[in-house]
Amino acid sequence: MDEILIKTENKMQEAINNMEKRFTSVRAGRANPAILDGIKVEYYGVETPLKSLATISVPEARQLMIKPFDKSCLNSIEKAIFEANIGLTPNNNGESITLNIPVLTEETRKEYVKEVRAMAEDGKIVLRNIRQEANNEIKKLEVTEDDKKGLMEDIQDLINKYNNIINEKLKVKENELLSI
Numbered sequence: 179m180d181e182i183l184i185k186t187e188n189k190m191q192e193a194i195n196n197m198e199k200r201f202t203s204v205r206a207g208r209a210n211p212a213i214l215d216g217i218k219v220e221y222y223g224v225e226t227p228l229k230s231l232a233t234i235s236v237p238e239a240r241q242l243m244i245k246p247f248d249k250s251c252l253n254s255i256e257k258a259i260f261e262a263n264i265g266l267t268p269n270n271n272g273e274s275i276t277l278n279i280p281v282l283t284e285e286t287r288k289e290y291v292k293e294v295r296a297m298a299e300d301g302k303i304v305l306r307n308i309r310q311e312a313n314n315e316i317k318k319l320e321v322t323e324d325d326k327k328g329l330m331e332d333i334q335d336l337i338n339k340y341n342n343i344i345n346e347k348l349k350v351k352e353n354e355l356l357s358i
Contacts, residue, residue, distance in 0.1 A: 179321065179329050186312040186333055190305055190340045197301035197344065201351050204290050204297075209236045209279050213266075214244075219258040221251050228255060240279040242266075249273070282355075290355045298348040302341060309337045 202212035211234040218225040228234070232246040232255065246252055249272075256275055259268045269276040282290070312333045316326050
């Protein structure tokens, strides 16, 4: 019975971690190298993650600098950033690529808040699905009804705990997005 509880909590923690990763992809008007995480660059015919080909630094609060290990892939990196459609225009100076993060308008900030709320709701749906799986496993156990009921209550306590974590993280991200 403890095994089900531990497995369920691990799955819920993983769901929170995935939601946090998705949150980092939403930019808050500040430079964050995580917005480049999903970008793949064609390097000698192979799709390679950008962070494997270059160092990504934050020289200023609203600027990212990409310095490739091999300067011959500079144009490929620039092309990959354009194609990724992340709303940033790369500036290639022959040595590195600079990305300037524009100031967010109030309307854009509100759109990002909606996006983040949807991500949080997706996280809650994942938690509910995990709870459902755990409850189905509990129903198959050959233990007393009281033990089953107690374990289901423990699972419900877990989901309440993780829903509160999602709400806290959402509040922090919303404040980050709405602050100028």
